[in-house]
Each structure stands twice: as C-alpha cells, then as structure tokens.
Amino acid sequence: MTEADGHDGFQSATTAFLDWLQSNGATVSSKIQLADLRQHHRGRGVLATEDMSEDEELFAVPRTAILTTETSSLPSGIKERFSDPWLSLITVMIHEYQQGSASAWEPYFAVLPSTFSTLMFWSERELEYLEGSAVADKIGKKSADEAFKNKVIPALRGHEETFKINDTSDEELLKLCHQMGSTIMAYAFDLEKPETEQQKPDNEEWEEDEEESDSLPKGLVPMADMLNADADKNNAKLYYEEDRVVMKSIKPIKAGEEIFNDYGPLPQADVLRRYGYTTKNYEKYDVVEISLDLIKSVAKEQQKLSEKDIADRTTYLEEQGALEDGYDIAHASNIETEQFPEDLRILLNILTASKEDFDKWKRKDKLPKPDLTSDSQSLLYTILVHRRADYYFDIAADDFPSVADDRRRDALSVVRGEKLVLQEAADAVQEQLRGTNQSSTGGKKRPMATFDEDSREVRKAAGKRAKHSEK
Ligand SMILES: C[S@@+](CC[C@H](N)C(=O)[O-])C[C@H]1O[C@@H](n2cnc3c(N)ncnc32)[C@H](O)[C@@H]1O
Structure with missing residues (x-):
C-alpha cells in the first residue's frame, strides 16, 4: 500500500x-x-x-x-455439475475465490466488488422508493436464494475440502453465492465464438445465430x-x-x-x-409495464364485459400466440421498441370489439388489425390512468438530482422516468382521441380532467398512499 x-x-x-x-x-x-x-x-x-x-x-x-468453467482449476466432474451457465460460473468463482493466493485469478478478485448497490441488496424500506415500478417484482431474490440453497450449497458441501469451506457456515456460503451471482450480473460476458466468417444477410443464418447466443457460456x-x-x-x-x-x-x-x-x-x-x-x-429507454391483469380488470368495468367474455377473448388470443402477461409502453422516440406494442393494440381491439366482430374473427381464424379503434384508445387511456395511480404523486420532485442518498435519488429517477413515459403515452392517446372525435360523430367524449387529476382520483378511491410522506 x-x-x-x-x-x-x-x-x-x-x-x-x-x-x-x-x-x-x-x-x-x-x-x-x-x-x-x-x-x-x-x-x-x-x-x-x-x-x-x-x-x-x-x-x-x-x-x-x-475465468470460465473451462479455464478454472476446479476439478472436472464438479464443474460440469450444472447445466445452467450462471450456477456453474458461481461455483467456479467460489472455488477460485476460496483458494486465495493459490488461485491464478487472485489479483483479479482483488479488483472485483464484494458489495453492491444492485436492487438485490436494497432493504424493504429502500425498495419502497420504487413504488409503482414493475422492477421490484423482477429482482428474483427468492428464486436465487432457492437455487443457491437447494443446488449450489449442497454441491459445495459435497466437496468441502476442494472448496475450502469446512469452517464456512451456510449463511456465509449464501452470501458468497450472492456476491458471485451479482458480480456475474454486472461484470460477466456471454462468450461468443470467434468471428470467422462474415454473417450472411440470410434469414436462416440469423435465426441459428440467435439460438446459439442463448446457450453461450458465461465468463469473466x-x-x-x-x-x-x-x-x-x-x-x-x-x-x-x-x-x-x-x-x-x-x-x-x-x-x-x-x-x-x-x-x-x-x-x-x-x-x-x-x-x-x-x-x-x-x-430514453424507460418503459412502463402494464399487466394483463390490470387490462382485464379495467376492460371488464369500462366495456361491461363478463368474466366469461374476457376469458373467451384472451383465451382466443393465447391460442393465436398473441397474449402476454404484460406489455411495455415506451417513449415514442425509442427506436428499439414501439410506444404501444402491436400485441397490446390487438388485445385492446379484441376487448372492445362487438360480440359479432369477435365471433367473426374467431370463425375466420383471424386477428383484428393492430390500428387502435376509438373505443380501444379510450380503454387504453383509462388503463394508463389506473397504471399512473400505482405511483405516488408528491415525492418525486423535479429536483431529485439534489437528493443526497444515492439509492433514493436513483429510485426517484426511475420512478420519475416511468411517470414521464405514462404521461407521454396518455398525451398521445388523448391526441388520437381528439382526432377521432373530430372526424366522427359517434366517438366518446374525451376526458376533461388532466391525466394527473384522473389518476389522483383513482389513487384516492383505491385508498393508496405512499408509505413515505405523501402529502
Ligand atoms: C462492468 S463493471 C465496470 C467497472 C466498475 N466501475 C469497477 O470499478 O469495477 C460495472 C459496474 O460499474 C459501475 N458503473 C458502470 N457504469 C457506470 C456509470 N456510468 N455510472 C456509475 N457507475 C457505473 C456499476 O457499479 C456497475 O455495476
């Protein structure tokens, strides 16, 4: 030093x-x-x-x-134990880490982190700052804990000498698994094969390449x-x-x-x-996930559909391979993804269609066009209002960059970004509704209140309050 x-x-x-x-x-x-x-x-x-x-x-x-399962000094037979590249790499990393100065990678481990700010390590209280964002459901702590406890730790315990873990408690091993798992998440690469020949712009070649990338080994x-x-x-x-x-x-x-x-x-x-x-x-890449459950519950009320109507229509979409558990709404400027995904637009058109139209599509084994009808636009607007009501209102002030606590500031930035996506989506739908209302006589009257006001009403009616200081 x-x-x-x-x-x-x-x-x-x-x-x-x-x-x-x-x-x-x-x-x-x-x-x-x-x-x-x-x-x-x-x-x-x-x-x-x-x-x-x-x-x-x-x-x-x-x-x-x-550092991969192939290069690690962990004896073969142990390292091939998992078909999951993630768990295999965690195991070899624990092995190399536990070897200390006997590991060929020791100076490398000295520059890798042992603590993380990733959501896996946030407290319940800190995660509350993300209220509304679907990300909290994607952290996967429970499933990671299960995989570590049921698969990795027993594998390590089966070779205590090799892993040098005789004096290490299960709790410490679980911590090590998380440390290595989180390192992989933020540091590892999917190891591609050498670029030997130029990829041909031929569809079949591309499909094969994509499938290949799913099974690529991970390495540090x-x-x-x-x-x-x-x-x-x-x-x-x-x-x-x-x-x-x-x-x-x-x-x-x-x-x-x-x-x-x-x-x-x-x-x-x-x-x-x-x-x-x-x-x-x-x-610019922020998205807001709208769950199928929310869409169904709003559609049921607004379109006066029975449970059976909803089930018939969603089952039909499922049979057509066009039903998702959730749909990401994006910024209109996002070139990676559509603002309103096509499958969402089809779902809305199915949910707002007359029984006759739905029966006709079914008979013909067809789906409606993805262009939103004015009823679908109106349904979408109400869905957006309800989704916005999942987020708190008064906390994420525009001066969030000045918040001193890093985690709170990052959470406010996420929540603010997602609210912007929703606001932009609502503006776009209102704009479309205005257009359709002007050009037709039968369209629904566009809502008079602002998006925020509508959402506040829904939030109040649902009795939702942010756990931290919402006015
Ligand atoms: C692949 S590592 C990059 C090297 C890392 N900075 C280090 O010191 O080990 C990824 C980690 O770097 C940090 N990082 C990467 N880009 C960042 C950025 N633009 N701002 C803040 N932290 C960043 C995050 O902690 C992330 O998990």
Missing part, C-alpha cells in the same frame, strides 16, 4: 491487477489508463490518455485468462469488465478472436475521455437492478 492509495489499497490493487494481466499474456495500449473514478461514483474506469482513432486496439486478453473477462457504460455513449466494443478477445475503439476518442462499453439499451430500472446505478442518458 502506498501514500497515493489513501491507505485503502485501491491503487496498489489496480497496479497488481495490471501486472498480473500482462504476466498472463494480455496487452494493454499505452494510450489508456485504468483510473480511480470513485469521486464520480463509478469505481474504476478506463480513460484515454492520448487521442485515439477509430478501430484502435485498446487491450487484448488471451482466452486462457478469462478481466479488464474488459473495467469499462463503465452510459447508454449510447459507448465508444469501444469487444471482439472475439480464436485465442483472445480484443477491445477496440469504435470511434475516435480524445485524450481524457472515458472509454465506455455498451450494456445495452436498458431502461433505468434495469440498469439499477443489474448494475446498481442509473444515469439520465438511460431515461
């Missing part, structure tokens, strides 16, 4: 990691630096120290230095996982070669700029769930 470390060993861990990387055959460009970005709340990150052009090699890591790629990300600010990309993986710039990068990877076009909620942070740049 040196003075420059601030006595916490951060810099010496970085230096030891870089030395280890090179001794394992990696090459690192002299134009980049693995930097301490803790004052920006980004841990380590990679910065350019000189100007770089597009397609320059930033670093290359031999495949042998990537030292150094590649030191790159942070900020939505579409990515300026580097990992390329998979036969014996090594290579990080290359994909655009010119100026000295001093951060080198960003691409974690995907994720909504803020998912960035927070998987990576434990969020930034404004992810806001």
